[in-house]
Amino acid sequence: MEQLNFNNELSGKITLVTGGTKGTGRAIAERLLQAGATVIVTARNAPEKENSNMHFIPSDLSKAEDGQKLVSEVLSTYGRLDILINNLGSSVTPAGGFAALTDEDWESTLQANLLAPVRLDRGFLPQMIERKSGVIIHIASIQGKLPLYDSTLPYAASKAALINYSKSLSNEVTPKGVRVLTVSPGWINTTASKAWLGEIARNANSTVEEARQGVMDALGGIPFGRPAEPQEVAEFIGFLVSPRAAYLTGTNFVMDGGTVPTI
Ligand SMILES: NC(=O)c1ccc[n+]([C@@H]2O[C@H](COP(=O)([O-])OP(=O)(O)OC[C@H]3O[C@@H](n4cnc5c(N)ncnc54)[C@H](OP(=O)(O)O)[C@@H]3O)[C@@H](O)[C@H]2O)c1
Known part of the structure; x- marks a missing residue:
């Protein structure tokens, strides 16, 4: 096994974090930067705290055309993408169970939580496969396994679909050199x-x-x-995308302080 340098282990890597301007995404972007990566972040609005070391590209990833534009801009600017962190997630539908939800609620939730990562993966995978190298992370949620029907029904269903899709994608592209992993956090502060x-x-x-x-x-x-603190989730992701995790693929890592009561 090659000698690993933990401090600068992502030096030379081009990385993209969706929803990387706030919360967990911001912490992940900062962790990747600390590991020496080139970091691109995307969200609808520019970050409140500018970091001149990060490249911000605006996009609304619930819209297919914005996803396509983002892929084109990243590939034309950097020539490739090594690490894709599909961190964006959204739960803005009303509480109240099945009867409170419209088709629009379901569609907007599925767009942000499932179709946005599906589209970005489809856009970035061909060049990863061509180079036989790349890592894709999907941030899901324990709600993919532990749904709260009263408050987050479409969110939980979309995250369950994301976990399932991530496993399928890993089965397909791991033999072609791309690792695909899911992280399912519990509540994050x-x-x-x-x-x-x-x-x-x-x-x-x-x-x-x-x-x-x-x-x-x-x-x-x-x-x-x-x-969990956002930095604790980011630390784990920093490990998963690094050469230290070279044999990890196809797994859904639950990171919830023990919340899910079953094995
Ligand atoms: N927080 C928790 O307790 C928790 C628990 C389990 C799982 N998770 C998962 O962890 C991930 C991060 O969650 P978080 O709570 O840290 O997020 P957050 O603090 O709410 O931040 C969301 C980020 O996504 C961006 N965003 C929202 N809608 C977007 C869109 N349509 N297109 C592009 N960017 C968009 C936001 O910026 P703009 O508003 O400017 O677009 C922001 O940068 C999500 O996948 C979430 O489901 C969170």
Whole structure:
């Protein structure tokens, strides 16, 4: 096995993080940068905190044409893509179970969580296969296995489909030199999560700590006693895309502090 340099192990690698301007995506982008990679991030809006070392390309990936434009821009600017992190995920549909949801709710959720990664994979894979080299990560969720029907029905179904698709894709392209992996986080303590807790607390006239406990209870408890920090998820992804994980492919890694109660 070649000698590995953990500090600069992604030097020379061209990487793209979707939804890389906020939350977990931002932490992943910073981790890749720290490992020496060239980092491209995409989202609908420019990052609030500019980082001149990252290349921001605007896109709304729920639209097929924006996905195609992104693929063309990355390949024409850099000539290739080595590592694709499909981090974008969205759950904005109303709570209230099946009857509260329209076709539009289902379609918009499937566009962002399933079809956006499917389209980007399709756009970037030919040059990865040609070079017999590349890593694709799909960020799913424990809700792919632990759905909460009252609040996130289409989100959970779309993540289950993403996990299944990721495995199929791995079976197809691993023999051609491309590793494909899924990471299914549990609750992550992003800025958006913190704001959401504040909102729950305000609406229920409770403290943020009580709201936090309420969310953990709804998940059936988190044995670790807290959500993951975005940097903890990013650290794991930094490992998965590195040469240290050269034999890993086709696996769905659950990273949830023990939340899912089954094996
Ligand atoms: N947070 C959690 O507790 C949790 C738990 C399990 C799994 N996950 C998964 O982890 C991943 C990251 O979630 P997060 O909570 O860290 O995200 P987040 O903080 O909500 O950030 C979402 C990112 O995606 C971008 N984005 C949203 N819609 C987009 C679109 N249509 N096209 C392009 N970019 C778009 C956002 O920027 P703009 O708004 O500017 O576009 C932002 O950069 C997702 O796949 C999520 O499902 C999260």
